[in-house]
Amino acid sequence: MSHLILHHYPSSPFSEKVRLVLGRKQLAWKSVIVPSIAPKPDVVALTGGYRRTPFLQIGADIYCDTALICDVLEHEQPEPVLYPPHLKGVARVFAQWADTTLFAAAMAYNLQPRGAAVLFAHLPPAVLQAFGDDRRAMRAGMPAPQPQDAAAAYRSYLRRIAHMVEEHDFLFGTEPCLADFSAYHPLWFTRQCVPVMADIFGATPAVLEWMDRMAAIGHGRMEKFSAADAITVAAGADPLPLPGDVFQDEHGIPLGARVAIAAESFGTEPTEGELIAATRTRYTLRRQDARAGTVHVHFPRIGYTLRKVEST
Known part of the structure; x- marks a missing residue:
């Protein structure tokens, strides 16, 4: 068990x-x-x-x-290791960037009206209102990125990730490390939860190939x-x-x-x-x-x- x-x-x-x-x-x-x-x-x-x-x-x-x-x-x-000894520092630093800066840009892009309409299409208005109120409370007054700014940043970040995975199967080599799992999840949300927004990957096919390799890992037992x-x-x-x-x-x-x-x-x-x-x-x-x-x-x-x- x-x-x-x-x-x-x-x-x-x-x-x-x-x-x-x-x-x-x-x-x-x-x-x-x-x-x-x-x-x-x-x-x-x-x-x-x-x-x-x-x-x-x-x-x-x-x-x-x-x-x-x-x-x-x-x-x-x-x-298999998440923190290879020769990448321990850079993997943690990259993961922290991905979990904060990349995530914020991706989610502000994902939840533009076009994406939100798909994500919340089957929710009754009262539930949708409750979700919005909940997330505003969780932000505790933090300013949200403007969608236009977030879209531009997200595209730039995707190009940077593409430069890394054009040379390797994963971000820092032949095997995934902590950095890959942290960079993957906000992109996964775009592709899987609001696929109408996934056209942003059109300019970076290498990112999609890397995402396919990540998805193939599965979820264990x-x-x-x-x-x-x-x-x-x-x-x-x-x-x-x-x-x-x-x-x-x-x-x-x-x-x-x-x-x-x-x-x-x-x-x-x-x-x-x-x-x-x-x-x-x-x-x-x-x-x-x-x-x-x-x-x-x-x-x-x-x-x-x-x-x-x-x-x-």
Whole structure:
């Protein structure tokens, strides 16, 4: 029985990134489909507030953000590698660019009226309104790129990616690495979820050939699972032991303090809990939930803020 539980939904681009990583590593995993908009009571029971999609569950441990999830899966199944030793730094830097700058341009292009009309064609007006309200709340006042500017940037980025895959099967050589999975998922959304917008690939056939190679990786061995069963798994498990070196203090906040962790941008709902680890690369909170029991919720340091919750 697989102990990896991915909480995701089919059209989520970042979920596709992780699904392909699971396929690359030929891992078995359980699939819990989560709502695309709030409320998400089963999600919050496990994460405590974080509601970006996806997140990974291993027993009573909850891993937020695909950057951290990829690290966890690399530890879980080291081969084939996501971070080849000679590319470890550049793969991470490129992946961060792809998950932020490339993703923002692609999605602003994808969700222009022509694309949105296809994506939301079968939704009743009330659901469409709720989706728009939800995403505006998640942006928390962040300005969205203008579609015209995004289209121009997206075309430039596709040409740059084409220059890389004209010489190799994948971005940095003969095998895919973290950079490929991060660059692929926003392009996948264009091609698969709003195909009416896929004419943008016309000038870069090498990108389409690379995307075909990525899609052929597949999603590994998936088994359907319910949210209720995932919560039961958490309630019946003990969190995994923490590593020995669990504290690198950058904030003057001691272990054991009540803290809140939130994304720096998009989906900034905080998760509160007891700070039990602040390593060089991640934070860990211990929290209690009436349904899930004691869980450890893990976040990467990069892209997240930590603050102390003052007692009232």
